Amino acid sequence: MLKKFTQVALLLLAVSFSNTALAQDEVSGLIKSSPDDIAKLTYAYLKPLFKGLGTGLNSGWNYSGHSKNLGRFELRVGISGALIPSGDKTFDVATLGLSNNIRPIGSNTIAPTVAGNGNTGPKMGIYYSGRQVSEFNLPEGADLPIIPAPQLQASVGLPKGIELTLRAIPSIKLGSDAGSIGMFGVGGKVELIPLFAPKVVEKVAKKVSPVDLALAIGYTQLNYELPLEVTSPDGSPTDPNQKIQAKFSGINAEVIVSKKLAFFTPFASVGYQTAKTNVDLKGNYRLISGVNGLGQPTYTTFKDPVSIDKKDIGGLRGNIGFQLNLAFFRIFAAYSIAEYNSFNAGIGFGIGK
Numbered sequence: 001m002l003k004k005f006t007q008v009a010l011l012l013l014a015v016s017f018s019n020t021a022l023a024q025d026e027v028s029g030l031i032k033s034s035p036d037d038i039a040k041l042t043y044a045y046l047k048p049l050f051k052g053l054g055t056g057l058n059s060g061w062n063y064s065g066h067s068k069n070l071g072r073f074e075l076r077v078g079i080s081g082a083l084i085p086s087g088d089k090t091f092d093v094a095t096l097g098l099s100n101n102i103r104p105i106g107s108n109t110i111a112p113t114v115a116g117n118g119n120t121g122p123k124m125g126i127y128y129s130g131r132q133v134s135e136f137n138l139p140e141g142a143d144l145p146i147i148p149a150p151q152l153q154a155s156v157g158l159p160k161g162i163e164l165t166l167r168a169i170p171s172i173k174l175g176s177d178a179g180s181i182g183m184f185g186v187g188g189k190v191e192l193i194p195l196f197a198p199k200v201v202e203k204v205a206k207k208v209s210p211v212d213l214a215l216a217i218g219y220t221q222l223n224y225e226l227p228l229e230v231t232s233p234d235g236s237p238t239d240p241n242q243k244i245q246a247k248f249s250g251i252n253a254e255v256i257v258s259k260k261l262a263f264f265t266p267f268a269s270v271g272y273q274t275a276k277t278n279v280d281l282k283g284n285y286r287l288i289s290g291v292n293g294l295g296q297p298t299y300t301t302f303k304d305p306v307s308i309d310k311k312d313i314g315g316l317r318g319n320i321g322f323q324l325n326l327a328f329f330r331i332f333a334a335y336s337i338a339e340y341n342s343f344n345a346g347i348g349f350g351i352g353k
Contacts, residue, residue, distance in 0.1 A: 034099060038305065038306050054273075057222055059336060062269070065214040067189050103127070114144065129295075131295050163190075183223070216254055273338065287299065332347075
C-alpha cells in the first residue's frame with residue numbers, strides 16, 4: 001500500500017509541477033545580450049515563479065499544534081498554489097538598469113512576466129557604436145493564475161513531544177523540453193506543554209488546556225534543471241551542454257495552535273518565512289559583443305555567463321486551516337496570508353495520533 005501511495009503521489013507531483021515548468025523557447029529568447037543584461041531580464045521575467053515556488057515550499061508543514069505520539073507516523077502528499085498579484089504579471093524594462101547596448105524599439109516598455117498574458121513582449125534592439133546590430137522580442141507570458149509547488153513528506157513522533165518530518169522527491173524528468181526536478185527537506189515540531197511540564201503536570205495540563213500549542217520550523221530545497229538550445233547568432237554550432245540549473249530553498253518557522261474536536265482539528269498559526277533562489281546558466285553561449293570597422297557585429301563566446309542569487313521573500317505569514325482524521329486516512333487544507341497568498345491541500349495516511 002505504501003509503495004502504491006508513493007508512486008501515485010510522485011506522478012501527481014510531477015504533473016502539477018510540469019504545468020509551471022519553464023519552456024526552452026521562453027528562456028532561450030532572453031539570452032541575446034551581455035551576461036549582465038541577460039541576468040536582469042531573466043530575473044524580471046521569472047520573478048513570480050521564484051516567489052511562488054518559495055511560498056509553496058514553505059507551505060503544508062503542519063496542520064496541528066499536537067505532535068505525534070512516540071512511534072506514530074504519517075505520510076502525506078500535498079499541493080500548494082501561490083496566488084500571483086496583478087502587479088507581478090508585468091515588469092517595466094526601463095526600470096531594470098540595462099546597459100546602453102540594449103533598449104526597447106518604440107515607446108512600449110511594459111513586458112509580461114512568466115505569469116503574464118500570452119502577448120509577445122516589447123521589441124528590443126541591440127546597439128554598438130551607435131548602430132543597431134540586432135533585434136528580438138521579449139517572450140510572452142504563460143498566463144499563470146497560480147504557481148503550484150509539490151509536497152511529499154513523512155512524519156514520525158519522537159520522545160518529549162517532538163515530531164520529525166522529512167520531505168523528499170527523487171529526481172523526476174518532466175519531459176524532453178521541461179527539465180527535471182528533485183526535492184528534499186527536513187522539519188521539526190515540538191509541543192510546548194510536554195516540553196516544559198513534568199509528567200504529572202503534563203497530564204493535568206492536557207485535561208485543562210483548551211488547545212494544543214507547538215513551535216515548528218522547516219527547511220525545503222527544490223532542485224530544477226532545464227536543458228537549453230540557444231542558437232548562435234553567427235550560425236556557429238550550439239553547445240549541447242547548455243542548461244539552467246536552479247535551486248529554490250525556503251525556511252518557515254511558526255507557532256501553531258489547534259483544537260481537536262473528535263475527527264476534526266482546526267488550527268491557526270503565525271510565523272516568519274524566507275525564500276532564496278540560485279539560478280546558473282551553464283554552457284557556452286555565442287553572443288554579440290560589438291561591431292567591427294565595417295559596422296558588422298562581432299561575437300564572443302561566454303562560458304557559464306549568468307549566476308542569479310536572490311532573496312525572493314521574507315516576512316510574516318499567517319495560516320488557517322484544518323485536518324480530518326478518518327481512521328488511517330487524512331484530509332487537510334489551509335489558506336495562508338503573506339506577500340503571496342496561497343492555499344494548500346492534500347491527503348495522507350498514518351497510524352495513531
